[in-house]
Amino acid sequence: MTVTSLPLLSRFWLSWLTSFRILFDGRFAANVAMLRDGDAPSESKPPAPLPLEVREVPRQDRAPASADGALQLLALLQREGRFVDFVQQELASFGDAEIGAAARVVHEGCRRAIRQHARVVSVRNEAEGASLTLERATEDVKLVGNVAGSAPFRGVLRHRGWRVEELALPTVVGAHDPTLVAPAELELS
């Protein structure tokens, strides 16, 4: 596969997608960690991320499986909520009313698809804006602002966070091209 620079929207999508997977798929996180270690620009080597299960991961079986899952999710969101159509289209020339109408289609369909295949819950149940004391730093709460000192950490909850508790994508059967997230349509009359 030739690697070219991705457009902004694709990168946005990819970051959204991978952030979940890094959190919940130890193996994938390890792959990202390796990618990051291996290909990172040499000028500033950042501290290595947490070595989660790194040693257990054989190098060869990383890319294909995860790519299929991502493609499958894209196909699902396109099928149910026209997600790819929406993201691929330039919005500049359209008014808010039109974008709003399209957003309803995308929101309704993607929401249905996500709810059918995943259970997404809040990481914290407190209201956003509430004061919170954290006895110790954990992976599921990111500290922002004046990040210094030691636990307990006191602060204001800005974002409740999301956690995917269950993810059950459809099983892939038969030999189909996974990159075909939506086939072209030809109407016969």
Next chain:
Amino acid sequence: MSAKFVIGIDLGTTHSALALAELGGTDERVSVLEIEQLVALGSVAKRPLLPSFLYFAHESEPALALSWDAQRRFCVGEFARARGAEAPQRVISSAKSWLSYGGIDRRAGNLPVGAPEDLEKISPVEASFRLLDHLNEAFRAARPADGDLSEQEVVLTVPASFDAGARDLTVEAALAAGFEQVTLLEEPQAALYAWIEQNGEAWRSHLRAGDRVLVIDIGGGTTDFSLIDAIEQDGSLGLSRVAVGDHILLGGDNMDLALAHVVGQELTEQGKELDRFQLGALAHACRGAKEKLLSDASLEQVAVVLPSRGSQLLGGSIRGELRREQVERYLLEGFFPAVSVNERPKVRPRAGLTQAGLPYASDAAITKHLAAFLARHAFAEPASGASDSTDARPPTAILFNGGVLKADILRTRVIETLNGWLEQRGSAKARVLPGEDLDLAVARGAAYYGLVRHGRGLRIRGGTARAYYVGIESPMPALPGLEPPVFALCVAPFGMEEGSHAALPPQELFVVVGEPVTFRFFGSSTRRSDPAGSVLERWRAGELEELPQIELVLPPAGRAAGDVVAVHLQASVTAIGTLKLEAIAQAPIVADERWQIELSVRHGANSSA
């Protein structure tokens, strides 16, 4: 071999579901099996409901592979339904309604309607068989250690309004799917069983002897009413199904279509042209909008957006809206008008020539159908072909079933209308039995009934929901332009229990050996005290319903072709729950000489003339 599970199958017009309970285990609770199905090309997922749609692949398409069959050329479920919008000629929907429609030969290949030439049509029986077969395959795939459904006890639900022929054909489909231990159960009864299962022993505190439960079941394609009495039985509480309604082809899908039509009309007036695909998408979008409006009283309107068909989502999409006032006018007032107890559904005479199509109810007002049902079975009004039972009493409780009735506003309207009628007649208001999970209740109740058959709970008694009659032409000289009058000979009285025989009617009928003899066949859900052998010379309009005719062929074996044989007709109800009609030779040439009569042969009442 003895079954390990009892399986409850709701073979629905639009959705099917499967529930199971382990026999003899420590845990006899009912659970729902998630059914593996194709949800998109190359994607298989498990869902609690299996859309009752069948799609046949075109040669241009790859195999519709499932985890258990890589080469399959057809599919059942979600993908089939999705293809229904894109390639409708290749999709079978509402197979169940076709199965109960006597206007066609239900064993002949006539589905999908309008199929292209490359596609071999199949019969409604085979379509039903394929749906059941899919459930069997999904069961095997999900529980490889538990074998096949053929090894389990299967309870298959049918509308209470299915006549003997449609019940027979349902069993035929089940036997073709290999279900050797199958029993039929009426859907409204299944809903009540589910309610009992859900309430545990507490249900006895909700119902008292003397209560009469009205079950209102509105599914995607059909509406079904039943009355079930709570009775004193050997010192404890028993249940007895006392009446069932007519087969009404009217359900949630009609409601979505009606709203789509309203919104589509508005869009057309705004100069927006909709093609067939967009009309399909509109019904889908209207269903979503309807559900939002019905569940949130603060919303005044919900946008209905039809996405463009091309890859440019913006610019090509059409935006309409569904307003609360429209939902109230067309859904509430159209399907659930607050009518008086004397209103009756309008009967539109069927046009002489009609396209092959299902006999949809011609009046959409479900409350009018309900008024007619209650007039016959609960209010004992002589003018309306009322039940001849002296036990006509109004209902005291209501149990709702079916996805449509998830909406509070619709349930409230039904309750208020019914209670208005009851109040007017000086009866107490009916209370509502709280049910849950209106989509899956029938399958769950069916599995629970399987346990009941093993003595684990209370059984609803009731027997056959109709009395059955054969038509006999009275002997009279032919008069031009006058059809000889037809008498109705009762062969099966109302309320026959499973495994019982009707008395042998004394009347003789004559059959020519080697030639098929057809009889007109009638059913009545209101005449409850005609014994086998009674002959009706006349009956009130609506009291007897003509069913597809029945056929008897005496094979020449042992008798000379052309001989005339005198027979008696005897009815029995099999352990499965189907009606069996046999002709018994009056002068047998071998011991116990009898022939089975074919129910539901061909042609409906309308086309047999």
